[in-house]
Amino acid sequence: xxxxVLVEPEIPNNTGNIGRLCVGTESRLHLIHPFGFEIxxxxxxxxxxxxxxxxxxxxxxxxxxxxxxIPDLSRVFLMSSHAEKSYLETDFQDGDWLVFxxxxxxxxxxxxxxxxxxxxxxxxxxxxxxNIANSVAFxxxxxxxxxxxxx
Numbered sequence: 001x002x003x004x005v006l007v008e009p010e011i012p013n014n015t016g017n018i019g020r021l022c023v024g025t026e027s028r029l030h031l032i033h034p035f036g037f038e039i040x041x042x043x044x045x046x047x048x049x050x051x052x053x054x055x056x057x058x059x060x061x062x063x064x065x066x067x068x069x070i071p072d073l074s075r076v077f078l079m080s081s082h083a084e085k086s087y088l089e090t091d092f093q094d095g096d097w098l099v100f101x102x103x104x105x106x107x108x109x110x111x112x113x114x115x116x117x118x119x120x121x122x123x124x125x126x127x128x129x130x131n132i133a134n135s136v137a138f139x140x141x142x143x144x145x146x147x148x149x150x151x
Contacts, residue, residue, distance in 0.1 A: 010036030029057040083118035092143035
């Protein structure tokens, strides 16, 4: 099972869509406070449709609380538009942690400094970033493809 981590998500529709993606890919969702919405927000549930009840998810008050329960920090991969290595050049394994930052600014330098694996999603220089739900879908898709090939 992959672990998808959203650090300080701001937009309920994105989080709902990512929750639905996690249910469909049998991935676990980890949400780190503060959120830009209430977890009971109708927009979040609307985006997740009726799948939210099937979602395996956890929430944490801060990054330190989340980090404390990770068994192997070498399997944590942070997505950043400033990283040099592409997610397409990474050898993913079952149980990996795929970490995404808030929609407005991504992951903070303080969070990035805590982990060694930083990955980027290749894109045209005509855009600044992808929508976070699309970014999560790209990386989950590649990781699941690789994991399926290893079985």
